[in-house]
Amino acid sequence: MQAHQSISRRVWLQQSAVGMTAALAMKPTSLLRGDEKAADLQAGKLIVRQEKPFNAEPPLPALLDHWLTDNETFFHRSHGSVPAVDVENYRLTVEGLVDRPLSLSLAELKSMFPTVTATATITCAGNRRREFPPEKKIGGVQWDAGAIGNAEWGGVALAEVLKHAGVKPEAKHVWFDGLDEITEKDHTFSFGASIPLEKALSASRFTPGALLAHTMNRQPLPKDHGAPLRGIVPGYIGARSVKWLGKITISDRPSPNHYVADVYKLVTKGTPEEVEATSPIYTHALNSVSCRWKLDSTKTCLTVSGFALPSGQVDGLIQRVECSLDDGRTWTTARLISPQREFCWAFWDVTFPASAVGKSLLVKATDSHGEIQPREMPYNLKGYQYNGWHQVSLNV
Ligand SMILES: Nc1nc2c(c(=O)[nH]1)N[C@H]1C(S)=C(S)[C@@H](COP(=O)(O)O)O[C@H]1N2
Ligand SMILES: [Mo]
Numbered sequence: 001m002q003a004h005q006s007i008s009r010r011v012w013l014q015q016s017a018v019g020m021t022a023a024l025a026m027k028p029t030s031l032l033r034g035d036e037k038a039a040d041l042q043a044g045k046l047i048v049r050q051e052k053p054f055n056a057e058p059p060l061p062a063l064l065d066h067w068l069t070d071n072e073t074f075f076h077r078s079h080g081s082v083p084a085v086d087v088e089n090y091r092l093t094v095e096g097l098v099d100r101p102l103s104l105s106l107a108e109l110k111s112m113f114p115t116v117t118a119t120a121t122i123t124c125a126g127n128r129r130r131e132f133p134p135e136k137k138i139g140g141v142q143w144d145a146g147a148i149g150n151a152e153w154g155g156v157a158l159a160e161v162l163k164h165a166g167v168k169p170e171a172k173h174v175w176f177d178g179l180d181e182i183t184e185k186d187h188t189f190s191f192g193a194s195i196p197l198e199k200a201l202s203a204s205r206f207t208p209g210a211l212l213a214h215t216m217n218r219q220p221l222p223k224d225h226g227a228p229l230r231g232i233v234p235g236y237i238g239a240r241s242v243k244w245l246g247k248i249t250i251s252d253r254p255s256p257n258h259y260v261a262d263v264y265k266l267v268t269k270g271t272p273e274e275v276e277a278t279s280p281i282y283t284h285a286l287n288s289v290s291c292r293w294k295l296d297s298t299k300t301c302l303t304v305s306g307f308a309l310p311s312g313q314v315d316g317l318i319q320r321v322e323c324s325l326d327d328g329r330t331w332t333t334a335r336l337i338s339p340q341r342e343f344c345w346a347f348w349d350v351t352f353p354a355s356a357v358g359k360s361l362l363v364k365a366t367d368s369h370g371e372i373q374p375r376e377m378p379y380n381l382k383g384y385q386y387n388g389w390h391q392v393s394l395n396v
Pocket of ligand 2: 077123124125126238239
């Protein structure tokens with residue numbers, strides 16, 4: 001216990017030092033220069049935000065290398081250590097308000113239900129946390145904007161498994177429990193999440209409402225990303241996509257797990273009353289970020305590129321991405337240059353005369369549900385869902 005505390009204290013100190021420098025430098029301009037970040041990535045590096053548990057994000061330019069993020073480039077976000085799962089004896093259990101509780105091996109899961117794939121962007125609710133004003137001293141992993149990635153997930157539709165188990169009429173929520181163990185204040189528990197049953201049973205044109213995934217970009221799901229099986233909930237914050245999934249429980253209420261009942265809520269004071277009265281975050285917010293910029297060979301044009309993510313509602317697409325070099329007085333519309341798909345990010349670029357070098361650039365997006373990014377995101381205690389206009393200084 002003693003050892004554990006001193007390690008986490010050291011990590012915390014390191015982290016807050018990093019957080020401070022970053023936060024001070026973030027406003028009004030970003031620390032992140034496109035070329036430095038690309039060099040980092042060539043060395044095969046993720047930016048480690050925390051060693052234990054391992055939390056890391058790619059440099060921003062690397063996000064744009066492929067619309068489907070390489071598994072090696074995909075951010076890692078874990079609240080505890082990666083559990084050692086004995087795949088031979090692994091069972092997924094389904095219990096609670098069902099007619100037939102299930103206990104399924106991986107082989108059974110794969111053979112009993114059709115294989116489906118879904119392309120979905122997963123973003124951590126804490127992505128861009130360090131852009132909240134530094135005086136608010138928001139704790140937690142100090143993410144820049146790289147805690148996001150897009151992948152083709154393969155597995156079975158959760159709805160099929162639930163149909164097989166037979167969901168009782170009073171059921172309203174689906175709980176997920178991971179096989180990892182998290183210790184906080186002498187209390188050990190698993191990571192958990194829940195989603196409304198309606199989302200679990202829904203299906204859109206491209207994807208089931210939720211997936212039990214065992215592949216990521218057509219490769220076996222990597223250990224760090226939840227092998228042998230994880231939930232994937234397109235359109236929802238990453239915290240609802242439970243890795244190392246061990247148990248599904250059908251209930252008439254949301255999960256009592258810490259990560260549903262106490263955190264991942266937009267609260268400002270955090271009193272028990274406020275937390276209790278606030279519903280859990282489900283869908284992720286509309287967002288956009290500029291990730292790299294480059295002068296052309298004749299040094300007459302500067303091209304800026306980035307990603308934009310529609311809010312996680314069904315059928316959401318990015319409608320418009322706009323950039324401003326004059327603090328939001330005038331805006332230039334960017335081109336959308338990638339596939340556009342529900343629950344997925346889109347890439348964009350915009351070209352300015354070279355005189356843009358040295359200026360500060362703002363970006364904001366609008367989606368097909370009419371959501372528009374706010375200039376600033378109102379404060380919340382845990383620093384979730386930052387989606388204020390992203391600002392960088394264009395230094396080359
Ligand atoms: N079992 C378990 N599942 C988990 C987590 C965790 O700590 N334990 N972290 C969640 C959070 S907060 C996010 S953002 C995503 C990150 O998924 P990734 O590490 O594959 O990028 O996993 C989610 N699922
Ligand atoms: Mo997260």
